[in-house]
Amino acid sequence: xxxxxxxxxxxxxxxxxxxxxxxxxxxxxxxxxxxxxxxxxxxxxxxxxxxxxxxxxxxxxxxxxxxxxxxxxxxxxxxxxxxxxxxxxxxxxxxxxxxxxxxxxxxxxxxxxxxxxxxxxxxxxxxxxxxxxxxxxxxxxxxxxxxxxxxxxxxxxxxxxxxxxxxxxxxxxxxxxxxxxxxxxxxxxxxxxxxxxxxxxxxxxxxxxxxxxxxxxxxxxxxxxxxxxxxxxxxxxxxxxxxxxxxxxxxxxxxxxxxxxxxxxxxxxxxxxxxxxxxxxxxxxxxxxxxxxxxxxxxxxxxxxxxxxxxxxxxxxxxxxxxxxxxxxxxxxxxxxxxxxxxxxxx
Amino acid sequence: xxxxxxxxxxxxxxxxxxxxxxxxxxxxxxxxxxxxxxxxxxxxxxxxxxxxxxxxxxxxxxxxxxxxxxxxxxxxxxxxxxxxxxxxxxxxxxxxxxxxxxxxxxxxxxxxxxxxxxxxxxxxxxxxxxxxxxxxxxxxxxxxxxxxxxxxxxxxxxxxxxxxxxxxxxxxxxxxxxxxxxxxxxxxxxxxxxxxxxxxxxxxxxxxxxxxxxxxxxxxxxxxxxxxxxxxxxxxxxxxxxxxxxxxxxxxxxxxxxxxxxxxxxxxxxxxxxxxxxxxxxxxxxxxxxxxxxxxxxxxxxx
Numbered sequence: 106x107x108x109x110x111x112x113x114x115x116x117x118x119x120x121x122x123x124x125x126x127x128x129x130x131x132x133x134x135x136x137x138x139x140x141x142x143x144x145x146x147x148x149x150x151x152x153x154x155x156x157x158x159x160x161x162x163x164x165x166x167x168x169x170x171x172x173x174x175x176x177x178x179x180x181x182x183x184x185x186x187x188x189x190x191x192x193x194x195x196x197x198x199x200x201x202x203x204x205x206x207x208x209x210x211x212x213x214x215x216x217x218x219x220x221x222x223x224x225x226x227x228x229x230x231x232x233x234x235x236x237x238x239x240x241x242x243x244x245x246x247x248x249x250x251x252x253x254x255x256x257x258x259x260x261x262x263x264x265x266x267x268x269x270x271x272x273x274x275x276x277x278x279x280x281x282x283x284x285x286x287x288x289x290x291x292x293x294x295x296x297x298x299x300x301x302x303x304x305x306x307x308x309x310x311x312x313x314x315x316x317x318x319x320x321x322x323x324x325x326x327x328x329x330x331x332x333x334x335x336x337x338x339x340x341x342x343x344x345x346x347x348x349x350x351x352x353x354x355x356x357x358x359x360x361x362x363x364x365x366x367x368x369x370x371x372x373x374x375x376x377x378x379x380x381x382x383x384x385x386x387x388x389x390x391x392x393x394x395x396x397x398x399x400x401x402x403x404x405x406x407x408x409x410x411x412x413x414x415x416x417x418x419x420x421x422x423x424x425x426x427x428x429x430x431x432x433x434x435x436x437x438x439x440x441x442x443x444x445x446x447x448x449x450x451x452x
Numbered sequence: 453x454x455x456x457x458x459x460x461x462x463x464x465x466x467x468x469x470x471x472x473x474x475x476x477x478x479x480x481x482x483x484x485x486x487x488x489x490x491x492x493x494x495x496x497x498x499x500x501x502x503x504x505x506x507x508x509x510x511x512x513x514x515x516x517x518x519x520x521x522x523x524x525x526x527x528x529x530x531x532x533x534x535x536x537x538x539x540x541x542x543x544x545x546x547x548x549x550x551x552x553x554x555x556x557x558x559x560x561x562x563x564x565x566x567x568x569x570x571x572x573x574x575x576x577x578x579x580x581x582x583x584x585x586x587x588x589x590x591x592x593x594x595x596x597x598x599x600x601x602x603x604x605x606x607x608x609x610x611x612x613x614x615x616x617x618x619x620x621x622x623x624x625x626x627x628x629x630x631x632x633x634x635x636x637x638x639x640x641x642x643x644x645x646x647x648x649x650x651x652x653x654x655x656x657x658x659x660x661x662x663x664x665x666x667x668x669x670x671x672x673x674x675x676x677x678x679x680x681x682x683x684x685x686x687x688x689x690x691x692x693x694x695x696x697x698x699x700x701x702x703x704x705x706x707x708x709x710x711x712x713x714x715x716x717x718x719x720x721x722x723x724x725x726x727x728x729x730x731x732x733x734x735x736x737x738x739x740x741x742x743x744x745x746x747x748x749x750x751x752x753x754x755x
Contacts, residue, residue, distance in 0.1 A: 181570075236513075240696055362515075362574055375568050405590070407688065411582030417575040421567050 127372030130423065131387040134416075138391060142398030149398055156278045160270075160348065162393035163282040164341040165360060166386075169367050170293040171334040173385055176368055177297075178327055179310045179377025180235035184224060185338045186360035187246035192216040192342035194250045197259025197352040206266045213343040214336060220246060221335015225328035235331075243361070250354040259352040270348030282344055289337070294382040302326070310377030366413060367392055370420050392416075488614075492606075495620035496675045496682070500694070501701040502627050503671035506664045508702050509644040512569030514665065516558060517672050518694035519580035522687075524550040524676030526584045529593040529686035536599045543602065547677035548670050554580060555669015559662035569665075577695070585688045595684035606682045616678055623671065640664060 143149045168185050175182050195216045196209045204212065220242070227238050272281045297303040308316040309323050317323045346352055371388035373380030392413055399409050475482040500517055507514040524547045531538060531546070554576070561572045595603060606616035631637035642650040643660050651657055680686040 240699060243696070244700075362577070366574060366578075369571055369574075375571055405585065407582045407585035407590075409582075410578035411586070414575040414577070414579035414582065418561060418565075418567065418572065421571060422561070422565050425566055 127420075127424065128381075128384045128387060130420070131371070131384060131391060134420075135387055135391045135394070138395050138398065142394065142401070145398065146401040148401055153278050155397075156280060156283070158393065158397040159283045160280055161396070162389060163280070163286045164345045164348075164357075165364050165367065166286050166389045166393075167289055167341045167344070168334070168337050168360075168364050169371075169385055169389060170289055170382075171330065171337045172364055172368050173293070173297070173371075173373055173380060173382065174306055174330045175235075175334055176365075176373045176375060177306050177310045177377060177380055178330055179313065180228070180327060180330065181365070181375070182224065182235065182239050182331060182334050183361045183365070184220070184239040184243040184246060185334060185364060186357045187243045187250070188217055188220045188335055188338040189342040189345060189357040189360065190250040190354060191220055191246040192339045193346045193352040193356050194253050194259070194354070196343070196346055197262075198253065200262050200266075201259060206263050206269075209262070209266060210269075210343055213346075214339040217335040217337070217339020217342065218332055219335070221332045221338065222328070224335065225331030228331065229324040229328045247354070250356075254352070254354045260350065262347070262350060266347050267350065268347070270344045270346070282348075285340075285344075289340075290382065290386060297382055306330075307378055310374075310379070312378075366417050370417055491617055492614050492682075495614075495616045496679055497697065497701060498620045499623045499671050500675050500698045502624060503668040504695075504698040505702050506627070506631075506640065507569065507668050508699075509640050510661060510664050511644050511647070512562065512661070512664070513573065513699065514558065514668050515570065515573040515695045515699075516554070516577040516580055517668065517698055518691040519577045519584070520551060520554045520669060520672035521676040521679055521691040521694065522584045522689070523554060523580045523587070524673040525680035525690060526588050526593070526676075526686045526688070528677045529598065529680045530588065532599055532602045533593050533597045540601050540605050544605075544674070544677060547673045549673070551669045551671065551673015551676065552666060553669070555666045555672065556662070558669065559665030562665060563658040563661035581688075581692075588686070588688055590688060593680075593686040598681075598684065602681055603684050604681075606678050616682060619674070619678065623674075636660075636663070 139149075148154055172182065172185070192213045196213045199209055199212045224235075224238055224242055227233055227242075228235050269281065273279060274281060274284060297306065305316070305321045305326060308319070308321060309326060313323055342357075345357060349356075367388050368380075368385055369375055370392065371380065371385030373385065395412065395416075396409050399412065471482070480486070500521070504514055504517060527550055528543050528547045532543065558569075558572055558576055561567050561576075562569050565572075606614060608615040610618060631640065639650070639655045639660055640663075642653065642655055643657060647657065676691075679691060683690070
């Protein structure tokens with residue numbers, strides 16, 4: 106009898122632990138959203154529609170991948186949208202001088218790498234908090250884009266350039282962007298979960314000082330993260346510029362917050378040291394399909410923002426809430442009251 | 453010599469150098485009326501930067517200030533449009549109350565929901581901004597739909613100084629006294645300085661965290677009304693991007709983003725505004741303002 110009780114209790118814990126797991130929660134929300142969407146609109150479950158809607162979020166998703174690394178290390182990068190603008194402007198300039206598609210790709214990636222490297226150098230070598238530096242470089246990069254472009258726009262790109270952002274794989278309806286994202290996601294997942302570099306990232310996020318004393322090159326790894334973010338922002342910039350076929354200085358305005366929202370909703374702790382790729386990928390599709398579904402039933406974009414804002418808050422409140430209730434049930438009145446609880450989480 | 457080493461002193465010198473440079477280029481810049489205009493323009497930033505500073509002192513950040521300003525501004529503008537008989541004084545109080553509610557929501561989530569401030573305010577930023585749109589159904593309230601007493605409220609002259617500046621100075625003085633001479637004010641510094649020590653000393657962390665967000669919200673609500681009245685138009689994207697200006701002002705002014713250190717917020721924000729104004733008086737170079745901003749940001753941080 107006692108044995109059975111014990112086993113029941115254990116089973117209970119296992120189920121609730123599974124429920125508490127972020128990915129499970131996200132998956133449940135994702136399925137709910139899909140069901141509601143397909144009830145609301147007959148056009149939701151349509152292969153072509155679903156494939157085409159991925160155009161709207163793969164660029165952001167590509168930046169979300171290195172952003173996971175940055176946030177796992179306990180940093181943050183809010184200059185990504187401005188890096189997109191900067192790369193796009195440089196590509197536009199090069200295109201005006203007659204550079205062909207391959208050249209444009211190289212220029213876009215290089216500009217991104219340099220911008221990210223600059224962020225990283227200032228953050229790691231001069232020891233300035235990442236949030237302070239990237240707020241600064243956000244206006245710096247965007248400002249350079251405004252200085253070069255003013256109120257004009259670059260619209261002349263070689264015709265083969267359009268394939269990158271608009272093309273499909275041969276004879277299918279799978280966008281090239283989606284394939285690129287899938288490849289990048291697999292690479293990033295392998296690095297984060299199957300290499301020593303990935304483990305080092307978590308170590309840095311949990312305790313940078315301890316990580317440094319264990320011989321991890323903390324500063325170089327953080328520098329690498331920011332450079333990688335710049336590089337991916339460059340790729341996203343190439344795709345976005347190719348998709349909309351023009352460059353304006355306000356391109357990708359406000360994306361930085363959307364990307365951070367996606368990553369945090371995916372279960373990456375903003376304080377660092379926690380999170381995985383799977384959760385973020387689910388959250389990318391969750392937010393993307395949510396917007397797609399709401400778009401089908403004519404919900405304005407600003408109202409979608411309300412929904413995703415609430416989703417972000419609820420997704421973080423809910424596990425905390427469940428954990429509290431579980432603690433209360435399991436420990437009953439024995440719960441230690443007034444004991445030291447770590448409330449030192451900062452920005 | 454201690455005085456010279458302070459950041460405020462450096463910022464002050466930088467402001468004067470800038471004024472001289474601009475005056476050299478455009479002599480008309482150096483006039484009393486121009487300075488008064490600049491101060492009027494900066495008044496809202498003064499207030500909101502102080503509010504942001506409160507939050508940053510506790511090692512938090514409030515990214516929802518601009519959305520809060522837009523929301524309270526739009527609500528009072530709509531009230532004024534449909535019920536012009538409501539006196540301005542009531543509107544003023546109402547805007548503070550609306551701001552208080554928005555700030556409390558942030559504060560409750562941060563203090564009692566244990567969500568990190570940057571996440572909470574990232575979420576509420578888009579929520580409040582979306583609510584402005586829902587409230588106004590995407591329309592604007594423009595100058596001719598507002599009553600005169602509403603529109604001219606920030607411009608009322610008292611001994612040659614506009615009311616908006618007086619309100620902003622009053623807010624600064626009140627917060628100065630609050631932060632330096634009251635127990636709660638010192639506790640706010642304590643929480644930012646060392647949160648663990650603060651807890652052992654017996655400071656109620658939850659209360660302090662809630663309080664700073666609620667106060668920040670109240671200031672934003674007030675600024676929302678002043679913003680809409682001053683610019684005589686309420687739009688769903690008014691004050692967009694303003695949150696980062698306030699953070700920048702605080703950081704330039706010397707607030708440590710890790711909390712617990714800040715005094716020169718005012719000089720920071722005035723500096724920030726001065727250079728914007730300055731660069732706009734170079735004709736055609738106003739676009740450089742953003743580059744300039746990023747550059748100074750680095751410099752001031754390394755100083």
